[in-house]
Amino acid sequence: MKVIGFGDNVADVYLHTRTRYPGGNSVNFAVYAKQLGIPSAYLGAFGNDEIAAFIRQELTSIGIDLSRCLQRDGENGYAEVNLVDGDRVFVGGNKGGISTQLPPVLSKDDLTYMKDFALIHSGCYANVESELPKLRRLDALVAYDFSEESKFRTDDYLGRVCPHIDFALFSGGHLTEEEITQLASRVRVYGVDGILVTRGSRGPLFFCGGETYAGTVEYVEPVDTMGAGDSYLTAFLIHLVQSGWKKNQLPSREAILSGLQKAASFSAKTCLIDGAFGHGQSF
Template identity: 45%
Template sequence: MRVIGVGDNVVDKYVYKQTMYPGGNALNFSVYAKQLGNEAAYLGVFGDDRAASHIIQTLKSLEIDIAHCREHPGENGYAAVDLVEGDRVFIGGNEGGVQKEHPIILTNADLEYIKTFEIAHSSIYSDMDSELHKIKETGIQLSYDFSSDYTDEKLRDVCKYVDISLLSCGQLSDEDVMNLLKQAHSYGSSMVIGTMGSRGAMVYDGEQFFRQKPHFVTPVDTLGAGDSFFTAFVLHYLQGKKNKSYESHGDLLRESLHKGAQFAAKTCLVDGAFGFGISF
């Protein structure tokens, strides 16, 4: 498959060991898709500092197409991560860096390029919600990560453009997760996934709920677990749907969830979202 991440990139700065790793929801999607054997591209905004240079060189080394990315003078996006009672937690950042002043405005050339992919993935941190309708109008699939920063208003505004929505729901009860997924579906997304940390994940397709328990490992770093789960899930699902290789939609969803959990467990054995750490 040919897939593209459109939106945010950052370096995750682990302050307790002075090491930074490439990351960001949209960028992680591209990298994980490539790791899974797909053709992958990334379209986003870079600064001109050492962090940006490291991300660019990493993507080039992974042979991810970045031909349509923008570069502007200034600080690249970063998120600060610290170790608190054994868990890695986000403690701040620069809210996207140069992306704030130079958000992605998709040109006709960008859209013709995006049309060549089977799915585009963006996120709530990509500062480009006003551009989502353009991607939707290309006719390709669009997925979107709301993380845990969604509101009912945000869901209502965005889900109508998004085919597959991802929400972080670890703080909610199972009943509340089910109600939330139904709500997002009613706003326009044909499929909605809720990740629930150690409780696994839940998918709603408009008719049924499907559950997946995590594949437990002793993690090195859980950063990127949600992104890797979603990437493996959605790409297996789309490939299976295209090939008509499953007897039922339910069978396809169950196997896709299994693939997602399997890949997420592997990601938890790597420092950062996918490695490539350098000192800062």
């Protein structure tokens, strides 16, 4: 089993400590999978600046396959993070830089390479919606992160993305349970088999096969919550695939329940380190 993150990469730049960390939804997925013992890769576009070199260096040291990545002339993505009233919040950045301005267009060679992967993960900030139909030619399951912004929950956007994916993730800490249920119903219309909605300390809800599953969280005193949702998603997805989930086939109830628990434990550990997965560099 191998998995791949397809999309953006950024440096999370912590202004209050003058430290930057590698990150980005697709990168985090690849790294967390590697931490769980799964061979993983990342496919995306890097810039040609200092931040790009830093991220590539750290991902290579972790053992992430970057062999199909592109390097383009331009500024790599970064997000500025600061400490506001005790919480780390995003305060600026360049909206993904070159990785979203000129995202990869999947070639025949790329798709041949991706045939070896059981699971592909991407997200709404990667600007790769046009490439998702190509992934449907593969046997891999496709997961997609819609984040928390309402613009990624419109009928137009769901209609562009959902027919080409198997698993949808939403951040729904600001939504009521009724709103979450309605959202899941809208997504299910497009044939999406699994819908996970994280709700922070309230625990996630997972919709699958007409059933609703309530997950739990493991409470820790967090050092940094960066990457908590990504790590939860990664651990949950990998457990489902390892338990036999395949395209057009629902995971078992037992796999779902045990996967939700494993994901909670893994996500809690992520909250005990700085950055999404450490590897900080002072600047």
